[in-house]
Amino acid sequence: MRLEAQSLVLGAAVALIVAETLVILWLLLRRSARRRTKFVIEERLRFEALLAELSAGLIHVAASGIDAALERGLRQVGTFLGVDRGSVDEYVEGGPSVRIAWAPPGLEEPPRVMDSDQFPWSAEKLRRGDVVRFASKDELPEEAVIDRASFERVGTRSKVSLPLRAGGPMLGVLSFGSVRAERAWPDELIERLRLLSEAFAGALERKRMELALGERLRLEKLLSSLATAFSHLSAGDFDREVQRGLRQVVDFLGVDRGSLIEFSRDGRAAHSWAIEEWMDADEFPWMTARLQRGDVVSFSQLEQLSDEAAVDRQSYLKHRVKPQVAVPLLVGSTVVGGLVFSAASAERATSGELMEQLNLVGDVFAHALSRKQGELEARRLRQELTHIGRVSALGELTASLAHELNQPLTAILSNAQAARRLLDVDVVNLQGIREILNDIIDDDKRAAAVIHRLRLMLKKGDLEFVSLDVNEIVSEVAWLVRSDVVIRHVSMSLELDTDLPRVRGDRVQLQQVVLNLVLNSLDAVRERDADDRTLVIRTTKDGGPAVVVAVEDSGIGIDEKDTERIFEPLYTTKQDGLGMGLAIARTIINAHGGQLEAASNIHGGATFQFTLPVDTEDAP
Amino acid sequence: MTAVAPMIFVVDDDLAVRKSLTRLLASAGYAVTAFAAPREFLACEPYTDPCCLVLDVRMPGVTGLDLQETLAAPGGACPSSS
Numbered sequence: 001m002r003l004e005a006q007s008l009v010l011g012a013a014v015a016l017i018v019a020e021t022l023v024i025l026w027l028l029l030r031r032s033a034r035r036r037t038k039f040v041i042e043e044r045l046r047f048e049a050l051l052a053e054l055s056a057g058l059i060h061v062a063a064s065g066i067d068a069a070l071e072r073g074l075r076q077v078g079t080f081l082g083v084d085r086g087s088v089d090e091y092v093e094g095g096p097s098v099r100i101a102w103a104p105p106g107l108e109e110p111p112r113v114m115d116s117d118q119f120p121w122s123a124e125k126l127r128r129g130d131v132v133r134f135a136s137k138d139e140l141p142e143e144a145v146i147d148r149a150s151f152e153r154v155g156t157r158s159k160v161s162l163p164l165r166a167g168g169p170m171l172g173v174l175s176f177g178s179v180r181a182e183r184a185w186p187d188e189l190i191e192r193l194r195l196l197s198e199a200f201a202g203a204l205e206r207k208r209m210e211l212a213l214g215e216r217l218r219l220e221k222l223l224s225s226l227a228t229a230f231s232h233l234s235a236g237d238f239d240r241e242v243q244r245g246l247r248q249v250v251d252f253l254g255v256d257r258g259s260l261i262e263f264s265r266d267g268r269a270a271h272s273w274a275i276e277e278w279m280d281a282d283e284f285p286w287m288t289a290r291l292q293r294g295d296v297v298s299f300s301q302l303e304q305l306s307d308e309a310a311v312d313r314q315s316y317l318k319h320r321v322k323p324q325v326a327v328p329l330l331v332g333s334t335v336v337g338g339l340v341f342s343a344a345s346a347e348r349a350t351s352g353e354l355m356e357q358l359n360l361v362g363d364v365f366a367h368a369l370s371r372k373q374g375e376l377e378a379r380r381l382r383q384e385l386t387h388i389g390r391v392s393a394l395g396e397l398t399a400s401l402a403h404e405l406n407q408p409l410t411a412i413l414s415n416a417q418a419a420r421r422l423l424d425v426d427v428v429n430l431q432g433i434r435e436i437l438n439d440i441i442d443d444d445k446r447a448a449a450v451i452h453r454l455r456l457m458l459k460k461g462d463l464e465f466v467s468l469d470v471n472e473i474v475s476e477v478a479w480l481v482r483s484d485v486v487i488r489h490v491s492m493s494l495e496l497d498t499d500l501p502r503v504r505g506d507r508v509q510l511q512q513v514v515l516n517l518v519l520n521s522l523d524a525v526r527e528r529d530a531d532d533r534t535l536v537i538r539t540t541k542d543g544g545p546a547v548v549v550a551v552e553d554s555g556i557g558i559d560e561k562d563t564e565r566i567f568e569p570l571y572t573t574k575q576d577g578l579g580m581g582l583a584i585a586r587t588i589i590n591a592h593g594g595q596l597e598a599a600s601n602i603h604g605g606a607t608f609q610f611t612l613p614v615d616t617e618d619a620p
Numbered sequence: 621m622t623a624v625a626p627m628i629f630v631v632d633d634d635l636a637v638r639k640s641l642t643r644l645l646a647s648a649g650y651a652v653t654a655f656a657a658p659r660e661f662l663a664c665e666p667y668t669d670p671c672c673l674v675l676d677v678r679m680p681g682v683t684g685l686d687l688q689e690t691l692a693a694p695g696g697a698c699p700s701s702s
Contacts, residue, residue, distance in 0.1 A: 403678055407634045414640035421647035436643065443636050486680045 055199035063210035230368035283315035329366035400483035524555025
C-alpha cells in the first residue's frame with residue numbers, strides 16, 4: 001500500500017514536473033510565436049512604408065526622370081523582397097517595348113527584350129488584366145508550354161508579372177523573378193505589388209502624356225515657323241527657305257533624308273529640293289505615279305513593295321533606303337507635289353500620329369508651292385506686259401531711229417563711192433583713202449551701236465538686278481530720243497547730279513521707265529509753240545537713302561483729279577494711247593522699291609518723278 | 621585752165637554725213653561748201669552762179685524744209701561761197 005502511495009506521489013511529482021515543463025515550453029513557444037508575429041507585422045509595415053514612399057515620390061518626378069525613378073523603385077522593392085530580378089516593360093506604339101530592369105549585384109539582369117512570341121500564354125493573361133505568378137514552373141498549365149521553355153532558357157524559376165494600366169490601354173508589365181531558388185508569391189504580397197503597379201502605371205501614363213504634349217508643342221512650333229517662313233516668300237528666296245524648311249522637318253521627324261517634289265500642271269515632276277542625297281523622281285516611277293494619284297506611299301521594309309515597284313525597289317536599294325513615307329501635297333483636289341522622307345538607318349513603322357503630323361506639314365508645303373507657282377505665273381505675265389510696253393514705246397521712235405541708222409549708212413556709202421573715184425586717178429592719194437577708210441570704220445561702229453542699243457531695249461528676258469549709275473541710264477535714253485526731240489523742235493536738257501550714289505536695278509526696265517516719261521513729255525509739249533517746248537531730265541539725291549529722277553516738261557500739264565488716275569491701266573488722255581505706259585512704269589518702279597508720282601508745275605506743264613533706293617551693297 | 625567748177629552747197633548737222641558728202645562731190649569734180657546749220661548757210665553772201673544745194677531734212681532749230689521754203693520765197697537766193 002505504502003509502496004503504492006509512494007509511487008503515486010512519485011508519479012504525481014513526475015506528472016507535475018512534466019506539466020510544468022510543458023507549461024514552460026508552451027509559454028516559451030507562445031513568446032516566440034508572438035515575437036515572430038510582431039516581426040511579420042513590422043516587416044509588413046516597413047513594406048507598406050516603402051510602397052507609400054515610392055508612390056508619393058513618383059508623383060513629383062519630372063517626365064524625363066520617370067525612367068530613373070522606376071529603376072530606383074525596382075531596386076528598393078526587389079532588394080526588400082530579396083528577389084533576383086525586377087523589370088518594367090513599357091509598351092511603345094509601332095515598336096518593341098522598352099525595358100527598365102534591375103538585378104541585385106552579382107546577378108545577371110533579365111534579358112533586354114521581352115518578346116511576346118516567346119511568352120504567348122503570359123502575354124495573353126496579362127492583356128486580360130490577370131496576374132501571372134508561379135512559385136515553380138511545374139505550376140504552369142499545359143497550354144503554357146512555349147512560356148515554360150522560354151522561362152527555362154532565361155533561367156527563371158519563380159515569377160510574378162502584373163499588368164500596368166492606368167484606366168486606359170495597357171502601358172506595360174511589372175515583373176519580379178527568382179533564378180536562384182523557387183519562391184512563393186502569397187496573395188497578400190500580390191495585393192501590395194498591385195499597389196506598386198498602380199503607382200508605376202500612373203507614372204508611365206504621366207510620362208506618355210507629357211511626351212505627347214511636348215511633341216505636339218514641337219509640331220505646333222514647327223508648323224508656325226514653316227508657315228511664317230513661307231508666307232513672305234519671294235520666288236527668289238524659295239529655294240533657300242524650302243531647304244531650311246525641309247531641314248527642320250527632317251530634324252523633327254528624326255529621319256535622314258527629306259525631299260520636296262513639285263509637279264507641274266502636265267503632271268511631270270518639275271522641280272525638287274532635297275536634304276542630304278536627292279533621288280531623281282525618274283528612279284521611282286511607281287512612287288511618283290502613286291503620289292500623283294494623291295496616294296500616300298509608306299513602307300517600313302523593302303520586302304513590303306509589290307512587283308509593280310520593281311524599278312523603285314532597285315533604286316531604294318541603290319540609295320540604301322529602308323523605311324519611307326511619302327505624302328502627296330494637295331491644294332484643293334490638285335496634286336501640286338509630294339513630300340518624301342526616308343531613313344537609311346533604322347527600320348521604322350509609320351504610326352497614325354506620324355501621318356497626321358506629315359499631313360499638317362504637307363499642307364504648309366503645298367500652299368508654299370501653289371503660291372510660288374501663282375507668283376511665277378504673275379511674274380511671267382508682268383514681264384510679258386512690260387516687254388509689250390517697251391516694244392510699243394520704241395515703236396513710237398521708229399522714224400527717228402531709222403534716221404539714226406540712216407545717217408552713218410549715208411556717210412559710209414558716200415565715203416566708199418568717193419574712195420572708188422580716188423582710185424580711178426593716175427596718182428592715188430593714199431593718205432586720202434586711209435582717212436576715208438577710217439571714217440567708214442567709225443560710221444560702221446556708230447550704226448552697230450544703234451542696233452545694239454535697240455536690241456538691248458527689245459530684249460526679252462529675266463530681270464537682272466545689278467548696281468547701276470542712274471545718270472548713265474538717263475543719258476542713254478536721251479541719246480535714243482535725241483533725233484525725235486530735234487524733229488519735234490523740243491529743247492531737251494539734262495541736269496545730272498555728278499555725285500549720284502548708285503542704285504540697284506534692271507537696266508533695261510529702268511530705261512524703259514525714263515523713255516516712257518520722256519515720250520509722254522514730248523507728246524505733252526506738242527501743242528505748245530516751238531520756242532516753248534522744253535524738256536528737262538534731272539537727277540538728284542533726295543538727301544535720304546534714295547536717288548530721284550525727274551522729267552519736267554512745259555506741256556499741257558495734268559488735271560489735279562487725274563494725277564493718280566493716269567497710272568491706272570488702260571486710262572489714257574491721248575488719242576492713240578494704249579493707257580499702259582504709266583501703269584507699267586509704276587509697276588517697274590515699285591518692283592525696284594521706289595515710287596513714281598506726277599504733279600503739275602506752277603508755271604505750266606507737268607513733272608513726273610521717281611525715286612530709287614540707293615544700292616547699299618555698293619555704298620563705301 | 622578749166623572752167624570754174626560748179627558749186628554744190630551741203631547743209632547737214634551730222635558731221636559724218638557732211639564730211640563724206642563733201643568728199644564724194646569733190647571727187648566728182650565739184651566745188652563744195654558745207655554748213656552744219658541752215659542759219660550758217662543763210663548768213664553767207666549771195667551766190668549768183670548756177671549752184672546746187674544738198675539739204676538735210678531733220679535738223680535742230682531751222683529744218684531742211686524751213687530752209688527750202690525761205691529760199692523758194694520771193695527774193696530768196698543762194699549765198700556766196702567766198
